[in-house]
Amino acid sequence: MDSFPTLAFIGGGNMARSLIGGLVRTGLPATKIRVAEPVPALRYALAADFGVAVYADGPAAADGADVWVLAVKPQVMAQACTALADLAQTQRPLVVSIAAGMPSARIDGWLGGAQAVVRTMPNTPALLGAGATGLYANPAVDAERRAIAETLMKAAGLTVWIADEALMDAVTAVSGSGPAYVFLLAEALQAAGEAEGLPAEAAKALAVQTLVGAARMLGESGEDAATLRQRVTSPNGTTQAALEAFAAGGFHELVATAVAAAVRRGRELAAAG
Ligand SMILES: NC(=O)C1=CN([C@@H]2O[C@H](COP(=O)(O)OP(=O)(O)OC[C@H]3O[C@@H](n4cnc5c(N)ncnc54)[C@H](OP(=O)(O)O)[C@@H]3O)[C@@H](O)[C@H]2O)C=CC1
Numbered sequence: 001m002d003s004f005p006t007l008a009f010i011g012g013g014n015m016a017r018s019l020i021g022g023l024v025r026t027g028l029p030a031t032k033i034r035v036a037e038p039v040p041a042l043r044y045a046l047a048a049d050f051g052v053a054v055y056a057d058g059p060a061a062a063d064g065a066d067v068w069v070l071a072v073k074p075q076v077m078a079q080a081c082t083a084l085a086d087l088a089q090t091q092r093p094l095v096v097s098i099a100a101g102m103p104s105a106r107i108d109g110w111l112g113g114a115q116a117v118v119r120t121m122p123n124t125p126a127l128l129g130a131g132a133t134g135l136y137a138n139p140a141v142d143a144e145r146r147a148i149a150e151t152l153m154k155a156a157g158l159t160v161w162i163a164d165e166a167l168m169d170a171v172t173a174v175s176g177s178g179p180a181y182v183f184l185l186a187e188a189l190q191a192a193g194e195a196e197g198l199p200a201e202a203a204k205a206l207a208v209q210t211l212v213g214a215a216r217m218l219g220e221s222g223e224d225a226a227t228l229r230q231r232v233t234s235p236n237g238t239t240q241a242a243l244e245a246f247a248a249g250g251f252h253e254l255v256a257t258a259v260a261a262a263v264r265r266g267r268e269l270a271a272a273g
């Protein structure tokens with residue numbers, strides 16, 4: 001990736017750290033990455049862990065970088081972009097946003113207009129190259145810049161282009177927030193194991209490896225989730241008893257309600273930003 005453009009991350013929090021870790025892991029030289037992060041401890045940790053150049057403010061990091069990755073919270077996006085507007089008008093970078101909910105047109109407007117904006121939604125397994133990212137490009141993004149955005153996010157794992165920007169809130173609700181749902185299931189399974197008398201360490205090890213093993217089967221077997229589930233479920237056995245309890249508790253409806261709440265929140269964040 002030696003010929004890859006220079007990147008400036010605006011915001012060096014949790015998601016930026018995962019993306020930077022993924023990029024460095026796949027061989028992007030740290031000298032290609034700059035990060036603007038106002039919190040000194042976060043800034044210094046990024047410099048120490050990955051060898052990237054760090055700055056206290058956005059314009060200092062962005063000046064001269066080919067790609068700006070906007071990695072601040074949606075609530076501060078307006079302020080972060082406005083501070084970059086003069087530079088954006090003279091330098092015309094490729095702008096890649098990772099913010100939940102925030103429409104590309106608003107980012108474009110805060111940057112002064114006529115900007116090439118790719119709105120993306122990655123997730124934290126990016127740190128291991130095991131992420132999933134949805135991408136939407138506004139009409140100002142040409143084929144070459146589309147390819148740059150895709151290469152950038154491929155360092156984080158799977159990429160999926162989304163043609164209709166309105167669907168980016170659904171991407172956020174499924175895969176952006178999704179790792180938290182899996183971690184919640186791990187917590188619940190561990191707690192249930194403990195409630196049934198397992199020592200805490202054993203419950204944790206069994207719950208974690210079960211999720212890791214099942215996820216690998218989903219990813220590597222080529223079989224769909226329903227088929228794999230049925231193979232675990234002996235007629236009138238233990239799994240059937242558990243699955244019936246899930247169904248009686250409205251598991252599918254609960255997941256749908258949770259995803260709908262995340263979609264709604266994405267739209268609210270756009271309105272509040
Ligand atoms: N966490 C996740 O799993 C995912 C997050 N996202 C998106 O990524 C974005 C960042 O989320 P996340 O990493 O969790 O949030 P964090 O709060 O961890 O990171 C954002 C960082 O940006 C800093 N910041 C605030 N204003 C500026 C500025 N003007 N210039 C530079 N840095 C600034 C913040 O400092 P301070 O705290 O002082 O404000 C904070 O350290 C959000 O828009 C979110 O929607 C997308 C996918 C997944």
Ligand SMILES: O=C(O)[C@@H]1CCC=N1
Nearest residue numbers: 099100172176177178
């Ligand atoms: O919780 C959030 O708003 C962000 C977006 C997706 C994951 N984390």
